[in-house]
Amino acid sequence: MTEIVSLPITSWDQPISSEQQTLAIDALESGNVVLLPQLPFVVRDDERPLLESDVMQGIKNVSLSPSNGSFKGSKGSEAEQQQLQAMMMRFATATRTLANNLLSPYEHGLQQARASFRPVEIAGRPTSWRKDDTRLHVDNFPSSPTLGKRILRVFSNINPNDQPRVWRLGEPFESVAKRYLASVPKPMWGSSAVLNALGITKCPRSAYDHYMLRLHDSMKADLKYQAEVDQHEQLFPANTTWMVFTDQVSHAAMSGQFVLEQTFLLPVEFLRHPAQAPLRVLERLTGRGLV
Ligand SMILES: [Fe+2]
Numbered sequence: 001m002t003e004i005v006s007l008p009i010t011s012w013d014q015p016i017s018s019e020q021q022t023l024a025i026d027a028l029e030s031g032n033v034v035l036l037p038q039l040p041f042v043v044r045d046d047e048r049p050l051l052e053s054d055v056m057q058g059i060k061n062v063s064l065s066p067s068n069g070s071f072k073g074s075k076g077s078e079a080e081q082q083q084l085q086a087m088m089m090r091f092a093t094a095t096r097t098l099a100n101n102l103l104s105p106y107e108h109g110l111q112q113a114r115a116s117f118r119p120v121e122i123a124g125r126p127t128s129w130r131k132d133d134t135r136l137h138v139d140n141f142p143s144s145p146t147l148g149k150r151i152l153r154v155f156s157n158i159n160p161n162d163q164p165r166v167w168r169l170g171e172p173f174e175s176v177a178k179r180y181l182a183s184v185p186k187p188m189w190g191s192s193a194v195l196n197a198l199g200i201t202k203c204p205r206s207a208y209d210h211y212m213l214r215l216h217d218s219m220k221a222d223l224k225y226q227a228e229v230d231q232h233e234q235l236f237p238a239n240t241t242w243m244v245f246t247d248q249v250s251h252a253a254m255s256g257q258f259v260l261e262q263t264f265l266l267p268v269e270f271l272r273h274p275a276q277a278p279l280r281v282l283e284r285l286t287g288r289g290l291v
Pocket of ligand 1: 133137138139246251
């Protein structure tokens with residue numbers, strides 16, 4: 001079962017002992033969630049109006065690329081958009097600092113990808129089954145193959161009304177893989193080149209990405225599995241932060257509104273326990289290299 005490992009970290013830039021670093025890394029790589037219950041991302045008073053539903057009405061996801069400032073999906077006046085962009089950049093900087101301190105053995109491998117702001121209430125939001133993140137799944141990016149890199153995500157619940165973010169957490173990655181791998185067809189020869197040539201993917205999809213995508217879809221399409229698999233509910237209170245390898249941990253976001261999220265990618269060679277990585281698990285189960 002996925003465990004929640006809490007650490008008493010109270011600021012984004014505090015030095016962290018090597019014992020705590022090892023504790024966090026071992027927990028994350030074993031498929032657990034690291035919860036920082038005393039680490040809020042503080043929304044300033046002048047930013048509070050951004051957390052009122054009418055400013056962000058109808059917006060599912062605003063994204064920011066911290067490396068080049070590219071900012072997508074926002075609404076509202078120009079001033080509001082600039083304010084949101086600045087708040088997200090502050091969050092991106094804070095998470096990078098935290099990652100460098102808490103996960104310092106990863107420092108030279110962590111690639112900071114997009115940050116996102118999710119202002120919509122999850123519960124009751126209409127969506128297709130494949131995009132329905134209230135179903136248990138493991139993450140992958142259909143158009144941006146990771147080629148085996150890990151997906152590490154840092155979340156902060158910034159809900160102004162003390163509303164928790166409610167997740168379900170499911171079975172370990174290897175159990176998911178063993179359950180569905182036999183029913184996943186092998187990648188079709190030439191298909192990754194075609195998808196890439198058509199611009200559907202940003203680089204050719206590796207066999208690893210093929211299997212991860214199919215595992216994601218198999219889990220979400222299987223309603224009996226969703227109902228019956230070993231799972232538990234987990235609440236992340238407002239003003240807390242948590243991090244998790246979402247390519248490994250079966251998760252579903254059931255309810256909640258206003259969360260900030262920062263994605264990092266990490267090549268497998270930087271892991272302390274690479275045998276636990278989805279890439280290595282799938283290679284072991286399929287008996288071949290997948291990247
Ligand atoms: Fe997810």
